[in-house]
Amino acid sequence: MTDQNDLVIRLTDVSKSFPPDVLALRGVGMEVGRGGFASIMGPSGSGKSTLLNVLGLLDTPTVGRYELAGVDTLGLSDKARTQLRGRELGFVFQAFHLLARRTVFENVVLGMSYSGVPRDERAARATASLDRMGLSHRLGFYPRTLSGGERQRVALARAVAGSPSVLLADEPTGNLDKATSQGVLELLGELNAEGLTVVVVTHDPEVASAAEQRFVMDDGHLRSWTDMSFDSARPGVIADGVLAGQWACGEGA
Amino acid sequence: MRRPPASGRHRDRQRKPGGVEAVESAESTSRRHDPFGLRDVLMEAVLGLAGRPGRLILTALVVVLGIGALVATVGFAQTGARQVQARFEAVTARHGVVKPAQETGMPGFVPGVVPWDAAERAVRLNGVTSAGTVAKLDSPGLVTAGPVIDPTAPPTRQPLVMAATPGLFPAISGHIQEGAWLDNFHEQHAERVAVLGARAAQLLGVLRVDNQPAVFIGTTSYTVIGIIDRVEYVADLLDAVIVPQSTARTTLGLPLPGELHVGVDLGAGPIIAEQFGLQLNPNNPQGYDIVMPPPASQMRQDLAADVNSLFLILGLVALAIGGVTIAVVSSMSVMERRGEIGLRRAIGATCGQIAAQFVAESAIVGLLGALIGAAVGGLAVTVWSIIRGWTPVLDLRLAAAAALTGVGVGVLSGLIPAHRAARLEPATALQEGT
Ligand SMILES: Nc1ncnc2c1ncn2[C@@H]1O[C@H](COP(=O)(O)OP(=O)(O)OP(=O)(O)O)[C@@H](O)[C@H]1O
Ligand SMILES: [Mg+2]
Numbered sequence: 112m113t114d115q116n117d118l119v120i121r122l123t124d125v126s127k128s129f130p131p132d133v134l135a136l137r138g139v140g141m142e143v144g145r146g147g148f149a150s151i152m153g154p155s156g157s158g159k160s161t162l163l164n165v166l167g168l169l170d171t172p173t174v175g176r177y178e179l180a181g182v183d184t185l186g187l188s189d190k191a192r193t194q195l196r197g198r199e200l201g202f203v204f205q206a207f208h209l210l211a212r213r214t215v216f217e218n219v220v221l222g223m224s225y226s227g228v229p230r231d232e233r234a235a236r237a238t239a240s241l242d243r244m245g246l247s248h249r250l251g252f253y254p255r256t257l258s259g260g261e262r263q264r265v266a267l268a269r270a271v272a273g274s275p276s277v278l279l280a281d282e283p284t285g286n287l288d289k290a291t292s293q294g295v296l297e298l299l300g301e302l303n304a305e306g307l308t309v310v311v312v313t314h315d316p317e318v319a320s321a322a323e324q325r326f327v328m329d330d331g332h333l334r335s336w337t338d339m340s341f342d343s344a345r346p347g348v349i350a351d352g353v354l355a356g357q358w359a360c361g362e363g364a
Numbered sequence: 365m366r367r368p369p370a371s372g373r374h375r376d377r378q379r380k381p382g383g384v385e386a387v388e389s390a391e392s393t394s395r396r397h398d399p400f401g402l403r404d405v406l407m408e409a410v411l412g413l414a415g416r417p418g419r420l421i422l423t424a425l426v427v428v429l430g431i432g433a434l435v436a437t438v439g440f441a442q443t444g445a446r447q448v449q450a451r452f453e454a455v456t457a458r459h460g461v462v463k464p465a466q467e468t469g470m471p472g473f474v475p476g477v478v479p480w481d482a483a484e485r486a487v488r489l490n491g492v493t494s495a496g497t498v499a500k501l502d503s504p505g506l507v508t509a510g511p512v513i514d515p516t517a518p519p520t521r522q523p524l525v526m527a528a529t530p531g532l533f534p535a536i537s538g539h540i541q542e543g544a545w546l547d548n549f550h551e552q553h554a555e556r557v558a559v560l561g562a563r564a565a566q567l568l569g570v571l572r573v574d575n576q577p578a579v580f581i582g583t584t585s586y587t588v589i590g591i592i593d594r595v596e597y598v599a600d601l602l603d604a605v606i607v608p609q610s611t612a613r614t615t616l617g618l619p620l621p622g623e624l625h626v627g628v629d630l631g632a633g634p635i636i637a638e639q640f641g642l643q644l645n646p647n648n649p650q651g652y653d654i655v656m657p658p659p660a661s662q663m664r665q666d667l668a669a670d671v672n673s674l675f676l677i678l679g680l681v682a683l684a685i686g687g688v689t690i691a692v693v694s695s696m697s698v699m700e701r702r703g704e705i706g707l708r709r710a711i712g713a714t715c716g717q718i719a720a721q722f723v724a725e726s727a728i729v730g731l732l733g734a735l736i737g738a739a740v741g742g743l744a745v746t747v748w749s750i751i752r753g754w755t756p757v758l759d760l761r762l763a764a765a766a767a768l769t770g771v772g773v774g775v776l777s778g779l780i781p782a783h784r785a786a787r788l789e790p791a792t793a794l795q796e797g798t
Contacts (some may be wrong), residue, residue: 164791169710190714197712204794208707212415224404225712227397269711 125175137331153328197226201270222269240272260291409724427733430683435741476651491632496532499622505582523564527612543590561602702797709790722782730774
């Protein structure tokens with residue numbers, strides 16, 4: 112479905128092992144087009160976070176090839192990888208990872224300070240990005256005074272303020288209740304609609320089904336469910352029909 | 365299917381061609397590029413420290429102690445040295461003495477004689493501010509405080525008897541405890557008056573002079589007009605009954621005026637020394653031992669601050685402990701801030717930038733501790749000097765050196781934690797540090 116030239120993420124036969132003998136990824140292949148929306152589900156310990164770390168250049172594959180935005184990341188120096196990461200990628204984590212002693216606004220500005228966004232643009236971008244997440248009234252607040260959903264929206268604002276190519280989200284709704292998750296999910300959808308490539312790891316079938324490309328991780332193997340037809344109006348289908356028997360995904364759902 | 369027409373911020377991106385050009389165009393979309401530089405590192409370091417004030421105070425305090433001790437030690441030494449120098453300039457640098465030369469055995473050499481009017485001759489020279497002669501009498505007779513001599517009494521310790529002219533007192537920077545020193549009237553009229561050295565006064569039981577007490581040398585009485593308690597030269601004076609030179613000459617048989625002391629202007633010593641012999645005796649100018657203060661420029665060099673090495677070592681030890689404290693606390697901080705470190709890596713911080721931030725934090729702690737320490741040390745020196753009535757010497761270079769030392773200690777002790785922080789795997793740091 113995607114034009115070969117328009118791939119943002121191209122993972123070829125990637126394996127990742129941890130000493131002494133954990134094989135977290137086994138020959139994973141994955142392609143996500145520019146503006147795509149991919150979800151990865153799978154049981155705990157199956158390698159989802161490991162995969163996302165590889166995609167995020169936070170970790171290097173033991174074997175295999177990874178091209179990000181047309182750049183072959185193999186053999187890049189740590190500095191070059193870091194710069195590529197800062198420029199092309201935005202992150203959202205289950206644990207938010209907001210700096211407790213910085214305000215909401217400062218957290219978002221910090222997100223742009225390493226990636227070379229011109230100094231005089233940062234404040235305006237941060238404000239716009241927080242505004243985009245519906246947080247204009249929280250600029251001077253400290254994270255501890257915010258609700259979980261608000262914190263995750265701050266993290267989201269920080270992730271996209273620098274206009275990355277790809278947003279990587281590792282269980283972004285893992286710490287949120289259902290209603291709040293829905294809000295975050297909608298934001299992800301909107302960002303994607305505006306052209307941002309999104310890869311999300313989730314335990315929540317509802318989140319997963321919102322994606323146009325759906326992957327399942329199983330003991331280091333990545334399988335695509337893209338070809339299966341899901342009714343996005345009835346996300347329960349995934350849990351009920353296809354995957355329910357394989358594992359319990361109670362945490363997220 | 366569920367993608368509406370692209371709008372907003374990400375529109376450019378969607379049009380971006382794939383492949384290598386994508387990266388280039390990503391760079392060219394924002395032509396200006398502000399890298400994370402030293403300014404940002406320092407800013408982040410300051411914010412990082414400010415967020416943990418308790419820890420900052422604790423670590424800086426140890427550096428304060430170390431630097432404070434060092435600055436105070438050096439400050440005390442410099443102040444003390446300045447004090448010695450000031451005293452030296454006030455006294456030593458303004459004093460000269462002339463004696464008959466020792467017999468050298470050289471053919472044609474005749475030892476000079478200090479003439480009776482040596483003091484008057486001396487003050488005629490430019491640069492001589494005061495002059496006076498002083499001599500010790502060899503066997504003046506028994507000195508007593510009263511006229512009645514009891515021959516059966518056991519011999520008590522006897523004070524010395526000395527002869528002096530009025531100009532001697534200023535020349536040797538004497539200090540009157542009571543009454544007055546000999547004056548020109550006493551000298552001109554060979555008055556039978558005496559000034560007592562403080563110890564001689566004690567020996568003779570003379571405590572005050574307002575009731576005109578008398579001392580006897582032999583059977584002649586002398587009215588005590590003053591007691592002196594301090595002299596910079598001719599310390600024997602404090603043990604002596606001092607009578608005018610003329611009196612000693614006429615009534616006590618003083619054979620010669622002894623030695624001549626002169627007060628001179630600062631720096632005038634060398635020129636006076638050249639002229640002095642001629643002034644005293646044009647026929648035998650070589651016959652004198654003339655000791656005059658060296659030129660002022662030479663004197664300062666001889667004065668080096670005598671630093672108390674014990675305090676210096678204590679300061680260095682405290683400083684070393686300060687460094688270790690920074691290293692330990694900062695290492696703990698790295699462990700605690702793994703999440704933050706991981707996050708920074710994720711948003712594009714290189715390991716060098718992470719390391720730089722931790723080094724900068726330690727350096728700032730060191731600098732802060734050093735500045736406060738220098739202030740505390742300087743204050744200690746000032747208070748101490750004021751108490752002793754001295755002029756505190758506070759060298760600005762010392763403050764600069766303290767600041768540099770503080771930064772140095774901070775950087776050194778920040779290296780290990782910085783290395784640890786930089787080596788954290790971003791993925792691990794993000795996972796463990798939540
Ligand atoms: N740094 C590491 N060192 C050793 N083993 C690791 C490391 N990181 C992950 N693993 C192992 O790799 C496997 C995959 O871990 P990963 O975190 O990717 O799972 P996950 O799918 O994200 O699980 P969860 O849903 O619980 O987050 C696990 O067996 C895990 O123990
Ligand atoms: Mg995980």
